[in-house]
Amino acid sequence: MVLARTHDTGGDLARSLARRLEGVDDHAQRGMLVREFVDGQEAAEAVRAMRCLVVEALYGNLRAVWLTIARGLFSGELPYDVLGELYRAAVDLGFDEMRHLLIGGDVSHKRASDGEFPRDEVLESLTLGERKAKARTYDAQMLARLVYDSDPHVVRILLSNPRVTEALVLKLAARRPNRGVMLHEIAMAPRWLARPAIQRALMLNPYSPVRLTVTLLPLLAPHELNEVCEDKSLHPLSSATARLLLGLRGWQAPTIH
Structure with a gap:
């Protein structure tokens, strides 16, 4: 050393x-x-x-x-x-x-407006409380939707779900456009910040x-x-x-x- x-x-x-x-x-x-x-x-x-x-x-x-x-x-x-x-x-x-x-x-160096993100009618039909509850489940298809939720509280719950994979989190970390608050949530999750691929995706995302x-x-x-x-x-x-x-x-x- x-x-x-x-x-x-x-x-x-x-x-x-x-x-x-x-x-x-x-x-x-x-x-x-x-x-x-x-x-x-x-x-x-x-x-x-x-x-x-x-x-x-x-x-x-x-x-x-x-x-x-x-x-x-x-x-x-x-x-x-x-x-x-x-x-x-x-x-x-x-x-x-x-x-x-x-x-x-x-x-963030770049910031996106809400209109730049694709709409998800399934998520829009759910209340915030329902989305938080589903973020704790083992429904792989729902988790794949919720990783792009617009509320950081939902994403925070999802990031602590043991069913969530690195590949799914990496998609969110590399996504463009993105929300700086979501990238910050990933960085605040020790389980994910320790992964070199996640670190690199966060660093190279201009929305971080x-x-x-x-x-x-x-x-x-x-x-x-x-x-x-x-x-x-x-x-x-x-x-x-x-x-x-x-x-x-x-x-x-x-x-x-």
Whole structure:
């Protein structure tokens, strides 16, 4: 691991946080540990440690640790004023990649109106309560309809249904047009956010909230980050962040002769 060769304060703090997070399985408790860590350090030291963990993730290490931190950044678990302090520290330290990871907002690059989504007469004939109840059932055909429901509460229930498959969730994560709130619901479901295919679909969907996209970027392989750099459908902040992360990784696209 890169951290094994890092002996500054940031590296020490990063190792300590990683050990604590890896010793806890409960996702809520992991989120609380991240909040406690950030609150217990000077903002600059917290940013240094987070940067060390970004580097680890870029090299394919401690991905679950960075995923927990990313969730804290895009979920609201870390309050806006705390994010502001971390952002200012990143600016002062000259850590441009961290500044980009901390600046992304909750809006999506692209937003769709209700009229852009196909109508489903079956779902329209059901009340919200009925759709919530059906989201808990094992009716595969109904679940395939409900994954595109317009209400995030229905989708949240459906995502926790053990009958729902990764293939079905992946369809929703990759769907365009889409609703940012639905993509956020997928990201808030630990069962699905842990899946690399789901992560990639969320990052590459221009309807995802920008903060969600950029905070997950360290989980991509270098060639995938290079694809993000070239993807004109994504928010410019996503492309710029991917480029900075590639620089931090020390990776350059192969030259074609």
